[in-house]
Amino acid sequence: MHPGIIFFLVILGSVLFHIFTPWYWTDVASNWGSMDDTITLTFWVGGGVFIAVCLFMVYCVFKFSYKEGRRAEYKPEDKKLEKILTWATTLGVAALLAPGLIVWNQYINVPKNAIHIDVMAWQWGWQYRLPGEDGKLGSTKIKNINDNNPFGIILEDPNGKDDILIQSDVIHLKNNRPVKILLRSVDVLHNWYVPQFRAKMDAVPGVVTYYWFEPNKAGEYEVLCAEYCGVGHYGMRGRVFVKNEEDYKNWLQEQETFSDLIAKQEEIEFSKTKLAKK
Amino acid sequence: MEETKKQEQTTTHKIGIYLWIWGLLFVLSFFSYMVDWFQFQGLLRWTLILIFMFLKAGLIMAFFMHLFWERYALVNVLLWPMTAIACFIFLMVAEFQYTLFTRLFYFFIGG
Amino acid sequence: MSEDNNDKIIIQSQSSESISGGGSGSTTDIDYVRPAEVGDQDLYHGHSFITKWVFCQDAKVIGVQYFLLATFTGIIGLILSWLMRLQLGFPELASFMTAEHYYQFVTMHGMIMVVYFLTALFLGGFGNFLIPLMVGARDMVFPYLNMVSFWMFFIAVVVLLASFFVPGGPTGSGWTLYPPQSILEGTPGSGMGILLMCLSLILFVAGFTMGGLNYLITVLQARTRGMTLMRMPLTVWGIFTATVLAMLAFPALLVGSLMMSLDKILGTSFFMPTILQAGEVLEYGGGSPILFQHLFWFFGHPEVYIVALPAFGIISDLISVHSRKNIFGYRMMVWAIVVIGGLSFFVWAHHMYVSGMNPWFGFFFATTTLIIAVPTAMKVYNWVLTLWRGNIRLNTVMLWCLGFIVTFVNGGITGIFLGNVTVDVPLSDTYFVIAHFHMVMGIAPLMVIMGAVYHWFPLVTGRMLSEKLGKWHFWFTFLGAYSIYFPMHYLGFIGVPRRYFEMYDSPYVTSAVGMNEFISTAAFIVGAAQFILIYNIIKSLKTGKPAGKNPWQANSLEWLTPSVPPEHGNWGDRLPVVHRWPYDYSVPGAKEDFITQTTPPSDVTNSEVEKT
Amino acid sequence: MSDLKIEGYEFKPGYRGMAEDTGSAQTMFKGVHWGKAMMWIFLLSDTFIFSCFLISYMKGRGSTPVEWPNPSEVFALHVGGVDVPLLLIAIMTFVLITSSGTMALAVKYGYEKNRKMCGWLILATAIGGLTFVGMQAFEWSKLIHEGVRPWENPFGAKQFGSFFFMITGFHGTHVSIGVIFLFIYAYKTFAGHYDERKRGWFTSIKGDYVEIEILGLYWHFVDLVWVFIFAFFYLW
Ligand code: HEA
């Protein structure tokens, strides 16, 4: 078979694969549909160029394959053609870049009404903290973390008292309400990633990183850790439930606040000392 | 490797110029030491430090290392890559400010 | 050693009267080339087996040594990839493999393939063999240093492989070696493994620096008469620019490795913030993991072009020779290589869009990253435009070239996806990235290596490789590799993260199991197909068709040595004199369809084209 | 250098000359010895190493919320009942500059084939370097005595000690290597290897006084790096 045919079939196969593939995005469940749009745009432009370049190559292979005695054209350069191609490519690239930068600008600027969530990662699991009525998260310190104070909240900080602590890898979010994910890690790099929300960011020990999104489809989602963090990386999963207003409130009510936790612990402590005295 | 044969007669300079540069380096080093001695602070300190630093570095490269007399081809090959370093420095300044910001601004204290 | 210097090569003083190409006699004015600026090089000739083949100072032998050792490590990398694919496709069969093993294999696979296989093969292997020949030098300018360079590389490989046998095994931190994870308990090989890796890298950098100085100074200062920079084959340009990148990028890797070793051994806190492990606060505090990432990628991004640029250069020459046509837009090609090289120092943080760095960097790096696509695009256009109206020999070498174009454009376009910061957010750290860089780095340059092997094998050994076996080898590799990586992009779209030992019960990827089995099967076949090449090489060494001089009718100097394969000193008693660029193919009016670089203008009486 | 001559080649100054050199055959750095070109490129690479160190230091120092010790106090010497800030460092700087000056002169006399003068000046340079290393050893032991370690620092941020020992250590290694080579070259000069064009022990390349200039480049570079370390580490 002429090699050109096989190359042609490879290109054709790629296009057909793209059209008929059963493997594609999960439906987007957040405001970042715009990311899908930029990808789609890139697909059109990039895919178009790919097909064009490869088909041109296949054409050349058919048309100009070796014939004894035939001479190739001698043309070291063609300034005009090169100029046209440069500008066309520059234009294409700019067309891809512009929307990308606009969306990025949205991505790094968080809306004012976003709920802050402290996502704390460790090898290998997640836990979460929500601000209480005051809307503020209390300050924390890694060195304060222990069994009694799983988030390392600084006791003197009044903002921390009413913080809602979720010591489990399940978190609920309110539908159609932006959340600002504030990531921190106590040991190594992690990344809190829900494919359906599209957004992600690494959790870096020593600093706080953030991103935001607005979930817009109620349901259950899987959280994956998307930054390699040691042997348990692949098992570092969690779950997110996106709920409507009412269910969310109910769920929130059931959660423990930091002062609840302290009170509970004091009670235990108290009964322990009482027992000891007896 | 006998390539320099043809140019051997050329490569020396008057001793005076070396002594001059030598002296200047002493003086500049003394000045930069004085910056600390007088405990200048803030912008003034930084400007002085950097000025003296670049002057000293420039003198060493230009005269002791003979760059002043080299062909431009060599000089340019050596200096252009510094733009990459400059870019790196510039971005890392932005980066450390941001890191410090997250360490102080958010709920998480320290590093 | 110094007694052993007998100057076999007679140094002829070449004055302006006795110039013009190898004694063709008719010296007219248009053939004038300036007299030599540099005296002839005085070479050390080995006598014993050891000085001739082991501690040899001949760049050609060093090149072959580099090639063989790099191929050896490459095969180890290949075997590791088989093991990984076994786990991913058929976990039942890989029950012997724990997650620790898997991560160690991934890490070693990545590091070996990028640094010890591709970099060493392109720069150490092809660079050493081709640079002196192509620029018309007798040897590299510092042969002794060159020899030490190879043996440093050898030690680096030994140290690297030794880490498989130390307690805890090799490091399993991913080839990016990100701290804190790479030096903490939760990662396999976080003891000796990571230290040996850092040591090996430092040795590699030191050894490479010695070689790199040789390549650079040879190209800059030891070209033959008439060989201007703009008459160098693009192969030399590619390798040269890649070496410049390496000389400037490896320092960052060296510094990063050193600082990380100190964090591990001495307990400094360069990259280590306060860390809580197993309920205990470690001694570290205040450092910044992101700093390591910046250092790593300040090296890492130029590194990917270090393996790409030589491939770009070599492919240009192969396409030109085998389509019997000058490379289209030579000057543009040279500038593109240089511009890509320069820009590659300003794009590094596109690997860190979601790393938690200063978010404003996204704008800067997305812009610079996409700008790099423009010169790269020009190169792609020029390759296909060289085919256009050529006289294309569809032999094995050309097939590899075509395979390269398809896979490179494919991988480059997916690079554009990733470079555009917003698009990278959902795709980063998924199999889309894996697919991108295997297409553009695993497969495309590999195609070039294979093409180059088929092309230059006759020069190295004096015999041709079998075309028939070569074609089988090509189709297996190309079709197989394409079917490994093309579907893999779609795993990334689903959101499958990379470096996952197992997906198990994830609700949305169950459909991917079938694809993984398919990919793994293809990977086994492709890997096995490489043994066709090895068989071909061994067979042809003994029984291959004798190549004779210049079997491809090429123009560049490496084919014009007095004896093929060339001997030590390359050029006999007289250096070649260059009169034109290496791409004078199919010049109208010329007798043959190629005019070698040493042909003086007075010999090309018929040609209608102005002399370049 | 300025007044080179190459048979059949006309040197043009400035950027026009650069364009012509670049476009010409054989050598791009006209009249520059291979070894010298190599040393320059190596130093360029080494500059990137030191730059990475210093950039890391800047990033580390800039992003720590813990207080950074005041180098002016830490490195003060107690002389005659008063603390003189940075005294030792100042002396070290002067010593290194002195040795740079002697080196520059050694190169000059080397090219003039003044074997004696050249040899003595190289020796003087080596001794200057040795003094520098000695003083650095003193400074290190003083800091260690005060409790500063690579992993901890009683005066504030941990990274202070780490960066200090790493960067000055790396620079000190450069100096020490330079000193070793200076002694070797002093020997070779006195023994007349460059006048007789004797072949190198390992490389078997014929000796030439240009080797002294090459070593000189390295030595001045070491001094150059110290200028930056002095500014950023001790004066910041
Ligand atoms: C040889 C190696 C090589 C090459 C050449 C490239 C080329 C490119 N790479 Fe790739 N890359 C890698 C090797 C390479 N890469 C590796 C190893 C990684 C992963 C490391 C790790 O994390 O482990 C990586 C990861 C990587 C990332 C990070 C992804 C992530 O981790 O989230 C990004 C993001 O910007 C990126 C971008 C690009 C771009 C824009 C190019 C461009 O240079 C491509 C330019 C080429 C073209 C564009 C094609 C030809 C052009 C045309 C036909 C013209 C028309 C085109 C348009 C108008 C769009 N690469």
Ligand code: HEA
């Ligand atoms: C040049 C680089 C290169 C090459 C050639 C390959 C080749 C292959 N890689 Fe590699 N891979 C990487 C670089 C490379 N890889 C890197 C950098 C990573 C990231 C590591 C990390 O995450 O830390 C990675 C990660 C990686 C993963 C992701 C693992 C994970 O994230 O969990 C997978 C999974 O399928 C994979 C598979 C394969 C396969 C099947 C092959 C091959 O089998 C493909 C087919 C084989 C060939 C086409 C032949 C190759 C031939 C030779 C090697 C030598 C023969 C040469 C001569 C005889 C001259 N690789």
Ligand code: CUA
């Ligand atoms: Cu946590 Cu990966």
Ligand SMILES: [Cu+2]
């Ligand atoms: Cu990159």
